[in-house]
Amino acid sequence: MNLPAELVSLLRACQRAAALTGAGVSQESGVPTFRDSQSGLWAQYRPEDLATPEAFRRHPKLVWDWYAMRRARADSVAPNPGHYALVAMARQIADFTLITQNVDGLHARAGSPNVIELHGNIRRVKCFDCGKPAAEWHGDGQSVPTCAACGGLLRPDVVWFGERLPPEALEAAWAATRACQVFFSIGTSGLVQPAASLAHVAKEGGATVVEINLEPTPLTPWVDFFLRGKSGQILPALVTAVWG
Ligand code: OAD
Numbered sequence: 001m002n003l004p005a006e007l008v009s010l011l012r013a014c015q016r017a018a019a020l021t022g023a024g025v026s027q028e029s030g031v032p033t034f035r036d037s038q039s040g041l042w043a044q045y046r047p048e049d050l051a052t053p054e055a056f057r058r059h060p061k062l063v064w065d066w067y068a069m070r071r072a073r074a075d076s077v078a079p080n081p082g083h084y085a086l087v088a089m090a091r092q093i094a095d096f097t098l099i100t101q102n103v104d105g106l107h108a109r110a111g112s113p114n115v116i117e118l119h120g121n122i123r124r125v126k127c128f129d130c131g132k133p134a135a136e137w138h139g140d141g142q143s144v145p146t147c148a149a150c151g152g153l154l155r156p157d158v159v160w161f162g163e164r165l166p167p168e169a170l171e172a173a174w175a176a177t178r179a180c181q182v183f184f185s186i187g188t189s190g191l192v193q194p195a196a197s198l199a200h201v202a203k204e205g206g207a208t209v210v211e212i213n214l215e216p217t218p219l220t221p222w223v224d225f226f227l228r229g230k231s232g233q234i235l236p237a238l239v240t241a242v243w244g
Helices: 005-012 053-058 060-076 081-092 106-110 167-179 195-204 231-243
Strands: 016-021 095-100 120-127 154-158 182-186 208-213 225-228
Touching: 005 208, 005 231, 016 081, 016 167, 016 195, 053 060, 060 120, 060 154, 081 095, 081 106, 081 231, 095 167, 167 195, 182 195, 195 208, 208 231
Parallel strands: 016 095, 016 182, 182 208, 208 225
Antiparallel strands: 120 154
């Protein structure tokens, strides 16, 4: 793979880097990206119409089942070489922060330490009413499980459209983004704020911005290096080129 020599030497000397990942990083594991067309029972809905508090209020069972299907999918797949290359980067770069929009937990399963999960995690569940996390729940398949504390309906602990991101996660992401020398935007369409603005903040702070994606995105005209292709191929090639 032809990787820019300038980027390779920059990374060799890099002390502080941050990476933002999106659904594209898990695509090669067999997790459909967020904006891929839906299949089966959910083909008639747009993901944007299911991932909202209003959708859950209107059709709690439909939304619960959609996440149950996605949870089962995430559980049944394994991290891919892109996830593992990010683990390797964290070992090589003194200060490396991994920020993800993915809720599938695959970065942690691959072994990445201290992942900042901006949009939550599909394996965790909390009460829609009182917000209390549910350590365990029992679904009978017929109805949405309820909170042991208040009887409210349980929901996945992910960030829905119109909801605030977890403040500590967001603050940590901003701090790493402002401090980094190199910022990676990997497998994300860059359409959802505030995650999408991180790359711009990094650039304004003087960082070199590197994008890895199958397709150009709205960010592409702004980046210093656009590496077009699959993250599961480009990231391992980059790690090998830089650190051997
Ligand atoms: P999207 O589905 O919007 O975008 C996936 C991106 O990955 C696209 O730009 C693809 O071109 C790219 N892609 C696909 N396969 C790839 C591969 N093998 N290697 C590299 N790139 C690849 O997913 P996100 O950008 O993650 O939030 O979406 C961001 C957020 O939008 C999601 O976290 C979700 C949604 O709102 C919430 O649910 C809160």
